Amino acid sequence: MSVQPPDGAHPQLAVDIVDRLEWVSGLYPGYRRAHAKGSCYRAVFLPTGAAAEYTTAAHLQGDPVPATVRFSNFSGNPYIWDRTRSARGLSVAFHLPGGVATDLVSVSQPVFVAATPQAFRNFLEAAEPNMFTGSPDPEVVRRYATEHAEAMRGLRAVKNTPIPVSYATIRYWAVHAFIWLDKMRRRTAVRYRWEPEAGVQQLSDERASEKSPTYLSDELADRLASTTVAFQLKVQIAEPGDPTDDCTVLWPNDRAEITAGRLLVTGPVEDQAKWDRRMFDPTRLVPGIELSDDPVLRFRGQVYSVSHGRRTQGK
Numbered sequence: 001m002s003v004q005p006p007d008g009a010h011p012q013l014a015v016d017i018v019d020r021l022e023w024v025s026g027l028y029p030g031y032r033r034a035h036a037k038g039s040c041y042r043a044v045f046l047p048t049g050a051a052a053e054y055t056t057a058a059h060l061q062g063d064p065v066p067a068t069v070r071f072s073n074f075s076g077n078p079y080i081w082d083r084t085r086s087a088r089g090l091s092v093a094f095h096l097p098g099g100v101a102t103d104l105v106s107v108s109q110p111v112f113v114a115a116t117p118q119a120f121r122n123f124l125e126a127a128e129p130n131m132f133t134g135s136p137d138p139e140v141v142r143r144y145a146t147e148h149a150e151a152m153r154g155l156r157a158v159k160n161t162p163i164p165v166s167y168a169t170i171r172y173w174a175v176h177a178f179i180w181l182d183k184m185r186r187r188t189a190v191r192y193r194w195e196p197e198a199g200v201q202q203l204s205d206e207r208a209s210e211k212s213p214t215y216l217s218d219e220l221a222d223r224l225a226s227t228t229v230a231f232q233l234k235v236q237i238a239e240p241g242d243p244t245d246d247c248t249v250l251w252p253n254d255r256a257e258i259t260a261g262r263l264l265v266t267g268p269v270e271d272q273a274k275w276d277r278r279m280f281d282p283t284r285l286v287p288g289i290e291l292s293d294d295p296v297l298r299f300r301g302q303v304y305s306v307s308h309g310r311r312t313q314g315k
């Protein structure tokens, strides 16, 4: 297992961004500074073997792999109502022999709102609540969007995020490009997506208004008692020239795609507190996978460590 070091470390920017996340969502000691509300579940990943042609990564070959997953809501507020229109997360830790793990962290939108860590810092500055109204100043947000045209697709995705029927009826994207390496060290750029086997299902505003503040975890408990919760791991294969360094840009729809495996969620973990403390880190990789040159991806491990450090010290 390796947590790949970033090319350029930005320790001060990571601290600045975590401070700003606290300002935008509020400070909740002991909780993640983003995706604070969530729960962890046992799971198993069943690889199809289709990825083995492109990567030697141990969890993508053929044998079933035990996994732990965490479903979450985007906000840093752990009490946020589930019927809020905002992104949801699906984080997966694949457990390999010898205590090794590799993580895949995904959200319910295909692109991000910033192409660089610095631009995301500027976005948070624009999203800061005005001290008199308690809400972001629409004029400041508009200015950010004008100055960062590349953010428009991500901002639109945030605005139109569906309110899901269930955590099990959402499509989740890992957003960034990753690099797969085969036995000959040949490199292929890929992007991951979890496709829900239950289909994508969302609530109308009227139906959502009837839902309880915790309906997503309640619904998942009921669903797991009576049926299987499953996702297929779809992997888009880049063609030469497809950008790997920009998580605000999609690759064309006609790129080849493989189904790398099936994730079956089986039930809640017994030790919820232990698993919730864990840091799910998109840069925790195994041989056969490398980080792409996406600066946001390379930065995430640093900023997650700052948040993890604070919350595990009860701050």
Ligand code: HEM
Pocket: 017, 018, 021, 031, 032, 033, 034, 035, 038, 070, 071, 072, 088, 089, 090, 091, 105, 106, 107, 112, 116, 117, 120, 173, 174, 175, 247, 278, 279, 280, 296, 299, 300, 303, 304, 307, 308, 311
């Ligand atoms: C510069 C960009 C980003 C910043 C500053 C940021 C910040 C954070 C922070 C502080 C946490 C809490 C970490 C912890 O305490 O364990 C977090 C969690 C999370 N982030 Fe990000 N994030 C960024 C980009 C992204 C992107 C592009 C995605 C899309 C996949 C994403 C998805 C998630 C998810 C799903 C979680 C919850 C992980 C879990 O279940 O533990 N983030 N983020």
